[in-house]
Amino acid sequence: MSGAGGRRAERLSAFAQRHGALVALLLTVLTASVSFDSFADAGNLKNLAVSSAFLAIVALGMTFVIVSGGIDLSVGSVFVLGGVLAAWGSRYGPVAALALPLAVCGGIGLVNGLLVARLRLAPFIVTLATMLGARGLMLNLTDEGAETYLVAKGSLFADLGRGTVLGIGVPVWITVALFLLGGLLLRRTRFGQNVYAVGGNEDAASLMGASVARTKVAVYILSGLLAGLAGALNAAWLASGVTILGQGMELEAISAVVIGGTLLSGGMGFVSGSLVGVLLLKVIQNVINQIGSLDSAYQQVVSGAFLVLVVIVQTWLGRRRRARLTTPG
Secondary structure, three states: OOHHHHHHHHHHHHHHHHHHHHHHHHHHHHHHHHHOOOOOOHHHHHHHHHHHHHHHHHHHHHHHHHHOOOOOOOHHHHHHHHHHHHHHHHHHOHHHHHHHHHHHHHHHHHHHHHHHHOOOOOHHHHHHHHHHHHHHHHHHHOOOOOOOOEOOOOOHHHHHHHOEEOOEEHHHHHHHHHHHHHHHHHHHOHHHHHHHHHHHOHHHHHHOOOOHHHHHHHHHHHHHHHHHHHHHHHHHHHOEOOOOOOOOHHHHHHHHHHHOOOOOOOOOOOHHHHHHHHHHHHHHHHHHHHHOOOOOHHHHHHHHHHHHHHHHHHHHHHHHHHHHHHOOO
């Protein structure tokens, strides 16, 4: 292959890696808007945006974890625990409703980070254990799920979930702000550089002066905090700490992050891509609901198939890139 052809192929591969999900999202939205009159309805789009916000916040934390070379299976259980704690704490005011889930869920993230970074345990096993532990704690707080804590609908805390600014739900604005901050943190700070370096090669990152252990602990704390915050906002939106939520959310978050262009092996990823991945999954789910004749289980089938396809494409692009880098001339 000529030099110009090789550079063109490299640019196409990079474009597919970073913007493929965005192209798929735009095509899906266009097709759905043409096929279903109710899809482009303002009410449907507003509900779609708000319902996407909670998963997006969880996916933001997952992005940092996966870019660093880890995985966090506990976020679904931490999400529902955060919602229950927020609903319980809302009786003492909005500060308690936010501080309690952030403190507990951030603590779970700290435990994950210390076990992974200091004791060098496998992230899969560690976060699987804390997933079970967080859900067990939630069940203990709610008498095995029999008790549901309510959020007063007229309270300031409830406005965080149900209020609007310029006609757009407050959770959407919070999500946008968090993604802007997350993008700056990952791309424009020394910490973000360390996250990429640790995910790419821990030994090389250590030689560069990056604190591998500290970086790993930090990304798991961030993941726990964001999952707890998402759960708290969801409780404010639903006006209750629903105990049956969060099951499978960790897989949705991982799917969204990977679909958005982040490599499961670590070292490469984009915050904006994760947001696009969340929107693509939610739009597909919404389209399935629009069809009406398909069972909701098809949402999981489609999401799983989409994830497998993206991983296959990522692997293929990665092998092509490595082959070009190792080819003489």
